[in-house]
Amino acid sequence: MRLRIDLAYDGGDFHGWATQPDLRTVQGELETALATALRMPEAKVVCAGRTDTGVHARGQVVHLDVPEADLAASAGRSTAPAPVALGHRLNGLLPADVRVRRVTEAPPGFDARFSAIWRRYAYRIADLPRAVDPLRRRHVLTWPRPLDLEAMDTAAVDLVGEHDFAAFCKRREGATTIRHLLDLSWTRDDTGVAVATVRADAFCHHMVRSLMGCLVTIGEGRRPASWAGDVLRAEERDPAVPVLPAHGLTLEEVGYPPDDELAARAEVARRVRVR
Structure with missing residues (x-):
């Protein structure tokens, strides 16, 4: 059966989501805990969106395929439904900077990555002295100058819609930037x-971090609001666009269509987009 696992993590002490040899990653911690809880040689998960080193998540979603007998056996003497019991056991095995929020049986056709219709992130910046809180320094970027949010909102209008975001992306061989x-x-x-x-x-x-860097440059008054659209239309990296630090970024939520549309959405999402 396929399980959906909703989880949150503080990315500050991880080398990103994806498993890497000899490095601490969120996927590595989760899969190790799953293999122990389910008494399986290995447990492989698929996530809705890989987060970079230092990026946090409140609403990450993953799926895992597991034999029903193994899931039932993992519950032991618990009277809770097997997925719920698994969630409790995982939180007893995982480190404190990763928490499973919910484990459920996934509906037919569900794919954590390809069934998703949107991902929502938040980027937080303390640009005013009264907003700087040392207790939030791992999750909020401290900025030395006040930002003009109205100018940043004006600039963002040119970025909304379907575009080739090559100017804001680190290119990967064979991957689209649309x-x-x-x-x-x-x-x-x-x-x-x-x-x-x-x-x-x-x-x-x-x-996301490149978009934030572009808008912060505008918010400081160093570029006009129209610059964001100019950068976008150039379709190539502009060295004047900074990539803001990872720790201000959090994956907040992943959206999915109704259950009867999950498989169709996954099929569409697997196609490489072209203009």
Whole structure:
């Protein structure tokens, strides 16, 4: 059977999501705990979106295929449903910077990666003295100058929609950089922290942090709001666009269609997009 696992983690002490030899990763910790809990030689998971080194998550989603007999056996004497019992056991095995929020049986056709219709990230910046909180320093970027959020919102309008985001992505051989950016906006939370909410069908490597770097450059007044659109249309990396640090970025949520559309969505998402 296929399980859906929802989890959160503090990425500060991880070398990203994906398993790497001799490095501590979120996937490595989760798969080790799953193999122990399920008494399996190995357990391989698929995630909704790989996060880079230092990036956090509140709403990561993964799936795992496991024989029903192994899942039932892992529950032991627990009276809870087997997926729930597995979640409890995983949290007893995982380190404190990774928490399983829920384990459920996935509906037919569910694929954590390809069934997703959007991913939502937040990027947090403390650009005002009153917003700088040393207790949040691992999750909020401290910026030395105030930012003009109105100018950043104006610039973001040119980025929304389906475009080739090659100017904001680290290219990978054979991978497309065409993405549909659904929305991007800035607000301040009740502590004064500037929060960018960015949602797209998918993101390529370094895309969110590069978008943030472009908009912060505009927010400081060093470039006009029109610069974001100019960078986008160039379709090549601009060295004037900084990639902001990873620790301000959090994967907040992954969206999926209704259960009866999951398989169809996965089929569409596997196709390489071209213009």
